[in-house]
Amino acid sequence: xxxxxxxxxNVQKSFGLKPVLRGVDLTLNAGERMALLxxxxxxxxxxxxxxxxxxxxxxxxxxxxxxDLREQAREVQRRVGFVAHQPYLYDxxxxxxxxxxxxxxxxxxxxxxxxxxxxQRVGLGKRSRERAGSLSRGQLQRLALARALLHTPxxxxxxxxxxxxxxxxxxxxxELLHEHQARGGTLLFTTHDLESAPGRCDHVALLSxxxxxxxxxxxxxxxxxxxxxxxxxxx
Amino acid sequence: xxxLNQTWTILWKDIRCELRSKQMWAGMGLFAxxxxxxxxxxxxxxxxxxAAVAPGALWVAFVFASFLGLGRTIAAExxxxxxxxxxxxxxxxxxxxxxxxxGNVLFIGVVEIVALPVFAMLFNVPFAAAGLIPIVILGTLxxxxxxxxxxxxxxxxxxxxxxxPILVFPLIVPIVIASVRATxxxxxxxxxxxPWLGLIAAFDAIFLSLSTVLFEHVIEx
Numbered sequence: 001x002x003x004x005x006x007x008x009x010n011v012q013k014s015f016g017l018k019p020v021l022r023g024v025d026l027t028l029n030a031g032e033r034m035a036l037l038x039x040x041x042x043x044x045x046x047x048x049x050x051x052x053x054x055x056x057x058x059x060x061x062x063x064x065x066x067x068d069l070r071e072q073a074r075e076v077q078r079r080v081g082f083v084a085h086q087p088y089l090y091d092x093x094x095x096x097x098x099x100x101x102x103x104x105x106x107x108x109x110x111x112x113x114x115x116x117x118x119x120q121r122v123g124l125g126k127r128s129r130e131r132a133g134s135l136s137r138g139q140l141q142r143l144a145l146a147r148a149l150l151h152t153p154x155x156x157x158x159x160x161x162x163x164x165x166x167x168x169x170x171x172x173x174x175e176l177l178h179e180h181q182a183r184g185g186t187l188l189f190t191t192h193d194l195e196s197a198p199g200r201c202d203h204v205a206l207l208s209x210x211x212x213x214x215x216x217x218x219x220x221x222x223x224x225x226x227x228x229x230x231x232x233x234x235x
Numbered sequence: 236x237x238x239l240n241q242t243w244t245i246l247w248k249d250i251r252c253e254l255r256s257k258q259m260w261a262g263m264g265l266f267a268x269x270x271x272x273x274x275x276x277x278x279x280x281x282x283x284x285x286a287a288v289a290p291g292a293l294w295v296a297f298v299f300a301s302f303l304g305l306g307r308t309i310a311a312e313x314x315x316x317x318x319x320x321x322x323x324x325x326x327x328x329x330x331x332x333x334x335x336x337x338g339n340v341l342f343i344g345v346v347e348i349v350a351l352p353v354f355a356m357l358f359n360v361p362f363a364a365a366g367l368i369p370i371v372i373l374g375t376l377x378x379x380x381x382x383x384x385x386x387x388x389x390x391x392x393x394x395x396x397x398x399x400p401i402l403v404f405p406l407i408v409p410i411v412i413a414s415v416r417a418t419x420x421x422x423x424x425x426x427x428x429x430p431w432l433g434l435i436a437a438f439d440a441i442f443l444s445l446s447t448v449l450f451e452h453v454i455e456x
Contacts, residue, residue, distance in 0.1 A: 053323070074327075077323065077325040088319055088320040092255040101248050104240075105244060107240075
């Protein structure tokens with residue numbers, strides 16, 4: 001762990017009286033990929049929403065690229081791209097207008113060129129003038145990926161990114177993530193696919209009841225061990 | 236990116252979305268016109284009671300029509316993922332408030348532009364437009380500044396349509412009273428009237444400053 005890009009120390013979060021994260025500790029080096037596993041309600045989405053700057057942690061410390069999330073939230077957000085369950089797009093704007101809007105919000109140079117290039121890259125070039133509200137679930141997911149990659153983030157947070165994607169979409173997702181990593185980008189994604197997750201990442205972490213119950217490098221991972229722990233903690 | 240640029244970008248997006256959906260303007264405009272027509276038929280308007288009734292009818296129409304729009308701007312943002320779409324971006328939260336406020340002022344303003352000539356015609360009120368414009372602008376700004384803040388708070392609740400008027404009405408009472416009296420003073424020359432326009436401006440300044448500061452805390456948790 002020589003060059004940690006993402007560090008979480010004792011991160012906690014409660015909604016009302018209900019604790020969701022009870023002290024999460026994680027470290028991820030620059031350029032590495034981590035799969036975050038866990039049963040429904042384990043706190044995966046809450047953790048990603050904290051890292052994306054959408055909600056504040058109740059306690060603990062998060063640093064991203066050496067920046068404290070609590071103190072330098074806006075600066076951190078410039079470095080983070082987030083694909084959530086919701087596409088975070090505006091139904092009444094076209095695909096191009098959506099990307100143009102977010103490009104301007106990130107104060108990108110030449111926003112139109114960047115938006116058009118990304119629409120081509122995710123296979124929506126011909127649908128750039130269609131409203132987001134008229135796109136299919138899979139097309140919206142592609143557009144959401146384009147939105148998240150628009151500002152070339154260092155850290156990409158993906159919450160079950162395969163949702164709604166067909167085979168071609170899944171191949172595109174793999175390509176985009178490969179390109180992100182080739183640029184030196186760091187990746188943290190959640191998934192319920194226990195079988196394929198270790199093959200798509202460098203580290204696997206298992207979240208259970210708001211804590212990291214299991215963490216292992218993917219290369220040294222004993223799949224049976226992970227499945228056994230998952231079965232135990234998911235109960 | 237400056238606060239002004241961020242505000243304009245969000246406002247541009249809101250205007251474009253509203254022009255496409257047409258959900259807000261149409262409802263607000265129809266409601267305002269309906270109120271004016273009903274008041275016109277409900278009261279026996281003579282020259283001696285015109286100044287007492289007409290300003291009240293005008294501001295009832297404006298205030299109630301405003302509430303339709305105030306609830307809508309923030310609720311539209313809350314659909315499909317709450318404020319997350321905007322909060323995800325590295326923008327000053329003040330820019331979000333100012334854009335929503337300007338959007339509300341613009342949407343209410345358009346309704347007022349449509350409703351004012353109808354009001355003048357129905358109530359046979361020949362008052363000078365130049366005098367009414369600052370009253371309407373400042374009154375609308377006051378209602379929108381409080382309304383934008385509280386609609387963000389109410390939008391997280393299930394009973395937002397009920398909660399918004401309950402929260403906002405008590406706060407905007409001074410603005411509404413001052414606006415009604417200032418409008419009335421345009422119709423009948425009165426002496427020893429307080430400086431209503433100055434009062435509205437003072438309330439606007441207070442509400443605008445407080446709302447701009449508080450908005451960040453309201454939308455982030």
